[in-house]
Amino acid sequence: MMKCPYSNLCENMNYGTFIDKHSRECEYRSIKCQCSVIMKFNEFENHQKQCPKSKISCPHCQTVFVRDSNHLETCDEMNISCHQCKTKIKRKEITDHIRDVCPETMTTCPLKYLGCGGSFFKKDKMAHLKSDQHINVCMDISDQPVFMTTLERGTFETKFQFLGINSSFSYQHGNQVLDITFDNLNDQPFAKDYDFRISIYDKNNNILDPGDKYCLSEITGILSRHKQNQAFQSIKLTIFKKNQSPQKI
Ligand SMILES: [Zn+2]
Numbered sequence: 001m002m003k004c005p006y007s008n009l010c011e012n013m014n015y016g017t018f019i020d021k022h023s024r025e026c027e028y029r030s031i032k033c034q035c036s037v038i039m040k041f042n043e044f045e046n047h048q049k050q051c052p053k054s055k056i057s058c059p060h061c062q063t064v065f066v067r068d069s070n071h072l073e074t075c076d077e078m079n080i081s082c083h084q085c086k087t088k089i090k091r092k093e094i095t096d097h098i099r100d101v102c103p104e105t106m107t108t109c110p111l112k113y114l115g116c117g118g119s120f121f122k123k124d125k126m127a128h129l130k131s132d133q134h135i136n137v138c139m140d141i142s143d144q145p146v147f148m149t150t151l152e153r154g155t156f157e158t159k160f161q162f163l164g165i166n167s168s169f170s171y172q173h174g175n176q177v178l179d180i181t182f183d184n185l186n187d188q189p190f191a192k193d194y195d196f197r198i199s200i201y202d203k204n205n206n207i208l209d210p211g212d213k214y215c216l217s218e219i220t221g222i223l224s225r226h227k228q229n230q231a232f233q234s235i236k237l238t239i240f241k242k243n244q245s246p247q248k249i
């Protein structure tokens with residue numbers, strides 16, 4: 001009979017049993033983890049929960065990684081907070097957030113190309129659009145027509161910017177309807193100062209319909225329904241300052 005060399009807690013056994021079986025099964029035997037730490041076998045399970053070399057599954061992206069790797073510093077699916085506005089957001093979305101959404105990002109006025117020197121945090125954009133600095137720039141644009149875009153036959157939509165606002169002018173083939181849209185037009189202080197007109201031309205550029213004049217701020221959606229058989233070649237949208245109807249359209 002012999003005592004187990006790993007622990008007094010094991011029962012006495014004969015040498016054959018120790019060699020054939022117990023030496024390989026004793027819960028107090030020493031083992032060496034892949035992290036090089038030596039411990040008793042029965043401590044191994046607990047050790048695994050913190051072993052730097054154990055593999056774990058990322059709670060954010062389910063990738064399996066070695067605990068002491070830097071996965072959590074680079075995991076794309078993990079929420080981190082924006083250093084500007086502190087919003088929690090996935091790491092892979094932070095660049096887009098800062099560029100397009102973050103209210104604390106500095107930006108310049110969409111009318112910079114027309115001379116507005118405004119620069120402000122994105123969250124202050126509406127305040128800027130209503131500021132004297134900005135409105136004075138809008139008022140100074142006196143060339144007319146201020147803007148013109150044309151849909152040739154076969155073109156169903158044209159996108160453009162009007163005073164920095166994303167806009168589109170479109171023609172629905174099936175029901176012969178024209179539509180013009182401006183992003184958040186009601187928030188634009190200048191909208192009430194502009195009129196627009198939609199005119200229709202034939203292939204020789206003769207006017208088929210000069211169109212009525214409407215105020216830009218009164219756009220409701222569908223603009224006009226023109227005759228099915230009208231042999232139009234192009235449809236022109238003209239925007240001009242109020243009371244300054246263009247001489248020639
Ligand atoms: Zn033992």
Ligand SMILES: [Zn+2]
Nearest residue numbers: 033034035051
């Ligand atoms: Zn270990």
Ligand SMILES: [Zn+2]
Nearest residue numbers: 058060061075
């Ligand atoms: Zn991950």
Ligand SMILES: [Zn+2]
Nearest residue numbers: 082084085102
């Ligand atoms: Zn932010």
Ligand SMILES: [Zn+2]
Nearest residue numbers: 109116118134
């Ligand atoms: Zn401005």
